[in-house]
Amino acid sequence: MAIHLIRDLDALHRNVLTMCARVEELIDSAVDALHRRDYEKAEEIPAQDDEIDRMDVQIEEECLKLLALHQPVAVDLRRITTVMKISGELERVADLGVNISERALSIIRCGEVHVPDDFREMSHLALSMLHRSIDSYVDMDVKLARDVCQTDDRVDNLNREIIHDLILRMQRQPQLIELHMHLFSVCRQIERVADHATNIAEDVVYLVEGEIIRHRNRLETGPA
Incomplete structure (x- = not known):
């Protein structure tokens, strides 16, 4: 491998790790702001997303430059294309964090609402999946990556249970429909965080x- 390609791949790796850390920080803050009902923390999230958007563009430009200059093959080509995909997944996770923070602000403004117990468990599980998917990239750990994929089913099950519970709450307390709809939306956002972790x-x-x-x-089982 040419020395210039090694150098550029190392720089790319460092940049994507920095982006990973920023995205984890953002999504952790968004979920924490919701659970702690921290209005000020929730308001800070969009500004953090702007920085992540810039990182995503920079990483994509670096990847395209590497492809054009070095014309890599085999594992080097896989590494560059994988970094492009991971960067895109992380940028979308950051967007979900912004959505969660916006819903948190609405919930805090609306007043008190009981957050289902399973909600905290689902949040913890999705954030753990994101952290472990990033770890699997850093360590090139296929076993850990496959474990993350298997965990997604647990998040999906919790998502269905929470949504069912919220629907029952809305039927019993129609005066609180708006509040429960915000929780419904947050639940879907967190489930999507788990999906992006699975993709990574x-x-x-x-x-x-x-x-x-x-x-x-899905492909192995075929159409229903």
Whole structure:
């Protein structure tokens, strides 16, 4: 491998790790602001997202430059394309964090509302998936990446249970429909965080093993 490509790949790796850290920080803050009903913290989230958007653009430009200048093959090509995909997933997670913070602000303004117990568990699980998917990239750990993919089913189950509970609450307390709709939206956003964590983990499997596992279960079982 040319020395210039090694240098550029190392710089790219450092940049994506910085972006990973910023996104984890943002989504943690957004969820924490919701649970703690911290209005000021929730208001700070959009400004953090602007920085992540700039990182996403910078990383994409670096990847395209590497592809054009070095014409990499095999594992180097997989690494660059994987970084582009991971950067995109992280940028979308940051957008979800902004959405969660906006809903948190609405919930805090509306007044007191009981957050379902499963909600905190689902939040913790989704954030853990994101953290572990990033760890799997840093360590090139395929086993950890596959574990993240398997955890997604637990988040999906919790999502269905919470939504069912919220629907029952809205039926019993129609005067609180707006508040519960905000919680309904946050629940969906957190479920999508888990989906993006799964996508990152799948990208890690591709990077290390050259195997595309995305949609495998659906393709293997075929149409219903």
